Amino acid sequence: MSLAGRDFSKSTNRDLELQLNKVINERMHGLCFSPYLEHQGPGDQISEKQIREKIELIKPYTKWIRIFSCSDGNEAIAEIAHENGLKTMVGAWIGKDFAKNEMEIENLISIAQKGFVDIAAVGNEVMLREEQSEEAMLDYINRVKKEIPEIPVGYVDAYYEFCDRPSITDACDVILANCYPFWEGCSLEHSLPYMKDMYHRAKTAAKGKKVIISETGWPNIGTKFHGAVPSRENAMKYFINSFKWAEEEDIEIFYFSAFDEAWKIEDEGDVGAYWGLWDKSGSMKYPVESIIKSV
Numbered sequence: 001m002s003l004a005g006r007d008f009s010k011s012t013n014r015d016l017e018l019q020l021n022k023v024i025n026e027r028m029h030g031l032c033f034s035p036y037l038e039h040q041g042p043g044d045q046i047s048e049k050q051i052r053e054k055i056e057l058i059k060p061y062t063k064w065i066r067i068f069s070c071s072d073g074n075e076a077i078a079e080i081a082h083e084n085g086l087k088t089m090v091g092a093w094i095g096k097d098f099a100k101n102e103m104e105i106e107n108l109i110s111i112a113q114k115g116f117v118d119i120a121a122v123g124n125e126v127m128l129r130e131e132q133s134e135e136a137m138l139d140y141i142n143r144v145k146k147e148i149p150e151i152p153v154g155y156v157d158a159y160y161e162f163c164d165r166p167s168i169t170d171a172c173d174v175i176l177a178n179c180y181p182f183w184e185g186c187s188l189e190h191s192l193p194y195m196k197d198m199y200h201r202a203k204t205a206a207k208g209k210k211v212i213i214s215e216t217g218w219p220n221i222g223t224k225f226h227g228a229v230p231s232r233e234n235a236m237k238y239f240i241n242s243f244k245w246a247e248e249e250d251i252e253i254f255y256f257s258a259f260d261e262a263w264k265i266e267d268e269g270d271v272g273a274y275w276g277l278w279d280k281s282g283s284m285k286y287p288v289e290s291i292i293k294s295v
Contacts, residue, residue, distance in 0.1 A: 016236040020286050023243045024277075030064035030089070030254035031277070032215055034261060035077065038280045041263030042093075046073030051080050057282055058258050059084045066214060066254045068124060069093040070107035071100065078116035087118040089176075089214070089254065091156065094123035094140060096131045105140060112148040120144055121176055121214070124156040127165060134165060141171045156214045159202040169205050176214035177202040185226025188218070188234045192241045199251065216242060217256035220285065222271025230271050236286065239277075 035046055035054045066089040067077045078088045090111060092104035111117055122141045126132050145153045152173040159177040162169045179198040181191040195216060203211045218238035219230040246253045260280045264272030278284055
């Protein structure tokens with residue numbers, strides 16, 4: 001029986017566990033993937049061994065992964081993902097450091113030309129962080145489009161940035177919108193219609209171009225943010241509602257994230273470390289095998 005159209009906000013924990021396991025076992029569309037170990041964060045060198053170990057954990061449960069960077073070892077992820085039957089959205093991280101940006105762009109183009117990129121993402125929330133000008137981002141996007149014309153090229157940012165910056169929206173082949181009801185203080189009970197509104201605002205700005213939700217998620221531990229409350233139950237409800245709505249509307253979602261990332265506490269407070277479907281040790285938070293076997 002299709003679960004599309006149901007709202008799981010009032011389901012019991014047992015029902016939630018069963019439905020979440022059903023979604024995961026049917027393979028979700030995509031996961032945001034960073035292979036950092038507990039003591040690592042952006043700027044640390046990533047080993048091929050840790051990439052392969054973490055890809056091995058998630059590959060039965062997703063069709064795509066989203067990669068955030070093309071340096072510090074992250075440039076190896078796309079090829080390993082393809083080896084394991086996964087499609088890739090590969091990002092060049094763009095910040096204030098022009099030399100690092102150049103390395104990211106060159107590596108993204110190189111990885112794509114080798115055949116390991118299915119969607120290229122030039123920058124992530126650069127406008128939101130105000131780390132480059134709109135003109136600079138347009139130059140980066142257009143440069144990548146020229147070098148890999150056969151691959152869809154987009155830019156990732158908060159959904160409303162595509163409404164506010166039509167020149168960037170127009171330059172993209174595909175619109176990659178981050179949609180977080182949690183970070184706008186929305187309660188779990190209202191989060192699904194809120195996300196639908198976010199998506200449709202980006203879709204209106206896209207003017208017929210494909211819109212992919214490049215990030216969305218809900219933390220299971222941490223301090224509440226206005227009306228948004230982290231909890232295991234709320235995280236399960238949000239996950240199920242998101243993917244059942246996506247199934248109903250044929251929307252592609254990359255869930256944030258595959259793994260908990262301790263380094264995010266510095267920027268986001270205690271809640272930042274608990275967005276993963278797997279914890280920092282690589283254990284699934286929601287026990288897929290045990291639940292399925294008991295049904």
